[in-house]
Amino acid sequence: MTPRAAAFAIPGDIATVTGGYIYERRLLQELRALGHDVTHLQLGASFPEPTPADMDHAVTSLRSLDPERALILDGLVYGAVDTAGLAQVRAPIVAMIHHPLALETGLDPALRDHLFRTERANLALAEEVLVPSGHTAHILTTQYAVPAQRITIAQPGSERPTGIRVPADPPLILSVGIQHPRKGHDVLLRALAGLRDLRWRAVIVGSAHDAACAEDLARLLDQLALGDRVTFAGRIPQPDLDALFGQASLFALATRYEGYGMVFDEALAWGLPIVSCDTGAVPHTVPSGAGLLVPPDAPEDLADAIACILTDKTLREDMEACAKRAGTARPKWQDTARIAGQVLNALKPRR
Template identity: 65%
Template sequence: MTRPCDAAFAIPGDIATLTGGYIYERRLLEGLRDLGHDMRHLQLVASFPDPTPAEMAAAVAALVAEDRPLIVDGLVFGAIDTAGLARVRAPIVAMIHHPLAMETGLNPARRAHLYRTERDNLQLARHVLVPSPHARAMLTERYGVSADRITIARPGVEPARLAPSPVTPPLILSVGILHPRKGHDMLINALAGLADLDWQAVIVGNPWDGAHAAALARQLAGSPVSGRVTLAGRVDADRLERLYASASIFALATRYEGHGLVFDEALAHGLPIVSCATGAVPDTVPAATGLLVPPDDPHALAAALRRLLGDGPLHARMRDAARRAGNALPGWQETAAIASRVLERLSLS
């Protein structure tokens, strides 16, 4: 039996970083190794997508030196110098969670630059891995990538380790890095409109954007429900598992998602979801499991939360639907198997 092909995976910064994208790539790297691939982890500078000129040159040199099929993380791929990328002779697989130009808060010039760079770089990729049908459609419709060059490798999910044990008052749990795109500011605004109801809330998230994390803390301090909402920051896996088990509702007021791994985690824990109809969220959250509202609409978000908190039969139906959907989700080994087939095709072509 032929041994699976050698390959490399270029990832910026610390692979243990707690974001959905890093969790995905760490599990993918581990899964490919488990399948027998000799996977070289090429750790690039953490400053992508905004490296200094010297860091950019070093990253280009590292990619050019590779002699095996090369998966390149989207933070690098969408921002790296196109002329430098064109010098890479190894077949390139772009790992695009969502286009960089779709990030929240970019000024028009920066957005345009990232769009042009990623569009041009995508022409140099032999293949593209994406986490969702939405991401594939985005690349075909806006970036001109042919559908036959794109493979969906849906994130896997781990089964819940603890049985549900919802607390009283009901816990509203939100999980997402402290970054404007995740909409925690909208969630805090929405919760302020629910002061007449009995609930508690915890927002878990790595403080990815320090200025935004500080702004959230100030916003919460001035909120009429500040005593009922905890900005927990980064938590370890055991505490996060206990929070999922204790929660009654998962809420994320996101402004955009290329997939949204935390929604799969919420489903795996049987939690009804309140979120926003944006990006890949409608594809990731089955209709029977959640209530989706327009992004940047705290009043609609509050109304959806109020409905779930006050309608026991609706909550029970959505909880049961979430459990069924969570039980049907793929594991990480399936994600790795899809990527493995892509690498094998490249090694034979």
């Protein structure tokens, strides 16, 4: 069978460093490596709250696609694009849903309701839906009325580290996530403020994706007087991030929600114990033996979990071994692309 040709429609800059963009960039690359003729269709960056111009451009571009070429449509667009316009697309549609838009942290209630209704209506138009986790699949079947047989889980791939891990002294606590309310960096800062009596330093890597959130975090860092022990590194090159993973003693992310959480796979691959929150897909992504999960928005609980790992050498070593085993067992990006390719090849014309 000739691999199915497709168009992959993604809003904004495909080089954006977030889990969703990394996933789609690698999926695009690996589908091409498998022989699929995949065109990258760049849509407006304003989604999921599109300007009128970006909405018109998106609808016009999607309607003009060759019906013989499948359409993979990124979730930031899929959950917000005009339903009537999407219904006019002739190409068979594969929705790429990392997590439903209405589950984003801090949304205005009216916008949350709009996104829920729009995404639910649009999902009824998809021939197939790709999701990164069973957690997201469950939400789509139970809350968005998507039949389970139309959903395929394509778990993100992961890279195997090439460096050697040599933990720094004092112990390095590493966190990776964009500066956005959902990532819970404010909770992590409050937790670290309660651990002043222990030896550690912390680095938080991630771009200032939300300017207001970044300003709030800078103020909180100053208020808590943690500037001498906590560094916001911003976006850094992958070799520099690899160096931090190699120096870290544990990985901590106080996230309020994750549809998967690819950075956990990266931490596992480096053999790092993980401290995070019992929310979204995190319990399904982080093995129990490799991580300590606490409720979201619970800085004292987060601090206790971090302290346990920092002070209990046996526990830390057991968690490191479990993390390394789990990281080694995770799929590669070629595996993710094969699953997506099977979905493309099995597509039938639009209903």
